[in-house]
Ligand SMILES: *[C@@H]1O[C@H](CO)[C@@H](O)[C@H](O)[C@H]1NC(C)=O
């Protein structure tokens with residue numbers, strides 16, 4: 001993808017600027033309110049010419065601003081500012097942030113105005129730009145989570161720093177809108193939600209509860225999920241995740257902190273769907289759905305609702321959750337979820353004071369047929385959900401075949417913990433049994449003084465990439481972790497077994513050099529690969545979050561819970577794909 005300037009865009013297609021009257025009728029597939037107060041409404045779409053078109057409607061008759069920022073900062077940001085004067089004349093131009101107190105108009109104007117109109121209530125501006133312009137003062141629109149920056153004033157004297165200004169994470173490179181899919185003629189609805197939950201007076205709450213899936217006598221397919229947000233509470237509910245549980249007989253009842261004192265509230269780790277503030281409904285491709293009503297299917301889910309009660313408002317009662325849509329009209333294939341990444345427990349660690357520390361987890365799928373109990377058909381992957389906790393800054397999932405890199409399956413270099421959502425791949429991809437899947441996560445721990453270990457709490461870390469695929473097989477997860485003894489030895493510590501290895505990394509004097517050495521050792525180390533199945537009697541849908549039922553590496557003195565359900569083996573550093581630094 002090369003950068004392109006506005007001049008070539010103008011050659012491509014020229015739309016005359018409509019600078020009065022009604023906005024142009026544009027068919028833009030995606031839309032969302034950018035803020036909880038619904039002042040900013042954004043429509044957008046992108047095309048094969050790498051052009052993104054926007055329509056921004058703002059509840060003001062003053063100036064409006066919209067653009068891109070690196071980390072929510074003004075320094076280095078790329079902003080368009082426009083409006084309609086009381087006499088009907090318009091202004092519109094491309095700016096950039098010089099520092100936190102100054103913005104400057106760009107010499108190269110790379111936002112093309114399509115229309116700019118105003119009525120008594122709203123200012124509506126339609127414009128477009130290339131994903132990558134040639135101007136170093138602009139920011140690229142990428143497949144990463146974007147940090148949008150937007151502002152408005154109440155009159156047409158542009159005072160950017162005096163206006164109301166907000167920042168929001170949004171993923172713009174959506175590929176499918178739910179309207180693009182077939183709707184079944186029979187559709188049933190079922191709500192997975194909290195009932196009159198008293199939201200604590202805390203900035204952040206992760207409320208978890210276990211809910212049965214719909215009980216049906218015959219097989220049905222869940223084909224769609226949509227948010228149910230208690231009206232007016234939109235700013236309170238930050239994100240929602242739904243995880244599948246296996247046939248687990250002892251799930252706790254009630255609602256509790258997902259990652260608090262009772263570890264059972266973190267059971268069931270197989271993500272089925274993720275929704276984040278600003279998101280809409282999500283529908284699976286026409287070929288596939290989640291099977292319910294057969295013995296192999298999950299019976300329960302864990303609902304995790306993340307609340308942000310930043311204003312510490314007491315007495316809030318909430319009934320939010322996810323509505324699922326299911327149908328007896330079966331699709332050709334059952335959907336499966338393959339969890340890949342770093343095996344969380346017990347050896348994943350991230351040193352403190354790291355600006356960008358990378359962890360690697362390898363899935364070697366050459367044992368899939370054996371673990372599955374029957375030949376595994378090719379996995380048709382259509383979507384993904386990336387997951388780390390608060391220190392995560394990026395996740396990348398790379399596919400290898402016969403030691404050669406095949407492709408980046410998915411990547412987000414601007415990961416935002418608060419925007420965990422199911423995303424579609426642009427094109428379905430095939431994973432063949434025998435392929436390797438390497439997940440690389442970047443973490444930032446500059447604000448931490450101690451080691452961050454892998455674990456279910458939000459202050460512990462995870463590095464996961466959930467791949468949504470069809471047709472379903474028996475395998476639920478395939479993850480890897482580096483040989484901790486090797487890492488400890490590379491750091492100059494003695495370790496005769498993995499447990500000593502874990503204790504040894506706590507003895508290291510962390511500075512930027514030892515952080516780099518640890519990262520290199522973790523990258524070079526052999527990986528121990530753990531494959532788990534959806535074992536209905538052994539509830540292997542719960543996974544690495546479960547400290548009592550998950551798999552253990554040999555040598556730690558802990559037994560694997562089910563002999564058929566878990567396979568462990570090492571891969572050697574010499575045959576392992578060497579990182580993922582070159583793009584396919
Ligand atoms: C959330 O909704 C309830 C009504 O269900 C309302 O009483 C409460 O004030 C709302 N909270 C916010 C922050 O709007």
Ligand SMILES: *[C@@H]1O[C@H](CO)[C@@H](O)[C@H](O)[C@H]1NC(C)=O
Nearest residue numbers: 247248249294295296536537
């Ligand atoms: C679920 O577990 C119960 C108790 O262990 C068992 O009786 C039942 O057959 C299991 N169901 C399936 C579908 O395996």
Ligand SMILES: *[C@@H]1O[C@H](CO)[C@@H](O)[C@H](O)[C@H]1NC(C)=O
Nearest residue numbers: 372373374375376472473474
């Ligand atoms: C799952 O495993 C069983 C054996 O335990 C096997 O008969 C069945 O074919 C497998 N299912 C799939 C979809 O591969």
Ligand SMILES: *[C@@H]1O[C@H](CO)[C@@H](O)[C@H](O)[C@H]1NC(C)=O
Nearest residue numbers: 352353354446510511512515
């Ligand atoms: C590494 O360098 C950065 C920037 O100089 C610093 O903020 C950080 O604390 C250092 N990390 C460690 C572990 O010393």
Ligand SMILES: *[C@@H]1O[C@H](CO)[C@@H](O)[C@H](O)[C@H]1NC(C)=O
Nearest residue numbers: 364366436571572575576577
């Ligand atoms: C994956 O496992 C197979 C069989 O154990 C082995 O031959 C192959 O080298 C492994 N791949 C990597 C990258 O280690």
